[in-house]
Amino acid sequence: MRAAVNSSAAPSAFELRFPSLSGTGRALSFPCDASGSVHMDSLSSRALNNYLLARALMGRDYGWPSVQASCQVQT
Structure with a gap:
């Protein structure tokens, strides 16, 4: 993993998702x-x-x- 140097501020079509290992469903994306x-x-x-x-x-x-594909709805 690395931070992108050049990226736009537009909504992303993708998300990086870290699943929770504790089973509490507290994943971060x-x-x-x-x-x-x-x-x-x-x-x-x-x-x-x-x-x-x-x-x-x-x-x-x-x-x-x-x-993963982002779940954000774009209008």
Whole structure:
């Protein structure tokens, strides 16, 4: 995983999803490109903290992330 250097602020068609390993359903997801690169500068401070936390706790509290189609509805 790496942070994307050049990315637009437009809504992403993909999300990087970290599944919860505790079984509580507390998965975390973040907008990314098709290769899984997250543009960290576009995240809010809370989302950035959650993203860094999920990366640090992979294999302990969160599983390995996967790239999925975003569920956001665009109008």
